[in-house]
Amino acid sequence: MSCPKTEPHVVKEEVLATGKWVKLERTTYVDPADKIRTWETAKRTTRPSNTDADGVGIIAILKRTLHKDCVVMVKQFRPPMGCHTLEFPAGLIDNDETAEIAALRELKEETGYKGEVVGVTPVTCLDPGLSNCTTQIVMVNINGDDVENVNPTQQLEFVEVILLPLDEFQKKIDEVIKKGNISVDSKVYIYAMGMSQAFFKPNELPVLKQ
Numbered sequence: 001m002s003c004p005k006t007e008p009h010v011v012k013e014e015v016l017a018t019g020k021w022v023k024l025e026r027t028t029y030v031d032p033a034d035k036i037r038t039w040e041t042a043k044r045t046t047r048p049s050n051t052d053a054d055g056v057g058i059i060a061i062l063k064r065t066l067h068k069d070c071v072v073m074v075k076q077f078r079p080p081m082g083c084h085t086l087e088f089p090a091g092l093i094d095n096d097e098t099a100e101i102a103a104l105r106e107l108k109e110e111t112g113y114k115g116e117v118v119g120v121t122p123v124t125c126l127d128p129g130l131s132n133c134t135t136q137i138v139m140v141n142i143n144g145d146d147v148e149n150v151n152p153t154q155q156l157e158f159v160e161v162i163l164l165p166l167d168e169f170q171k172k173i174d175e176v177i178k179k180g181n182i183s184v185d186s187k188v189y190i191y192a193m194g195m196s197q198a199f200f201k202p203n204e205l206p207v208l209k210q
């Protein structure tokens with residue numbers, strides 16, 4: 001016997017606790033079997049009214065003469081993880097900012113580099129089983145030969161900038177992980193796996209397999 005199919009939807013959102021940056025809600029929803037259920041949901045309190053994205057992540061490629069292209073990464077202590085993390089530069093979108101403007105501002109603040117936007121993703125979710133948090137990934141090229149990018153000055157003293165060659169990205173990340181006590185952002189690792197696939201096994205892309 002087949003179950004009747006309902007379009008699942010949210011019917012109620014109750015705030016259980018609110019902090020300055022984050023709130024906890026009880027979300028009441030109707031599931032596909034037409035049953036009423038609840039979910040514990042975390043939300044940021046800071047999402048600007050002009051966008052569905054909370055923040056941006058920045059894939060910044062540093063291009064310099066006579067150097068390999070490098071991905072600009074940041075290492076910092078993340079209190080929720082209780083350890084350092086290796087991430088793409090990232091940050092929250094300020095009110096009335098576009099993703100592109102936020103990305104160039106955050107890149108400059110966190111790494112000192114001035115970049116040029118070459119692409120931007122749609123709004124994507126980050127951890128949908130826990131939170132409605134969203135991000136747009138912004139692709140940025142940095143002209144490392146430009147005089148203002150030769151000795152970049154960051155504005156955040158607790159953020160360490162790490163340059164990793166694009167053609168060995170996954171290998172270099174694995175080396176960082178081996179040293180221990182650091183967590184790598186899953187977006188970073190998945191990008192690294194995609195790069196390895198593209199560089200070393202282009203004919204084995206899953207889409208080409210029968």
Ligand SMILES: Nc1nc(=O)[nH]c2c1ncn2[C@H]1C[C@H](O)[C@@H](COP(=O)(O)OP(=O)(O)O)O1
Nearest residue numbers: 020021022044046055080089090091092093106
């Ligand atoms: N969940 C958070 N708890 C906090 O206590 N403070 C937080 C949270 N999220 C952001 N912030 C604060 C910390 C910074 O001062 C500002 C801006 O963060 P931003 O640099 O834009 O984003 P991250 O790269 O994710 O730190 O917000």
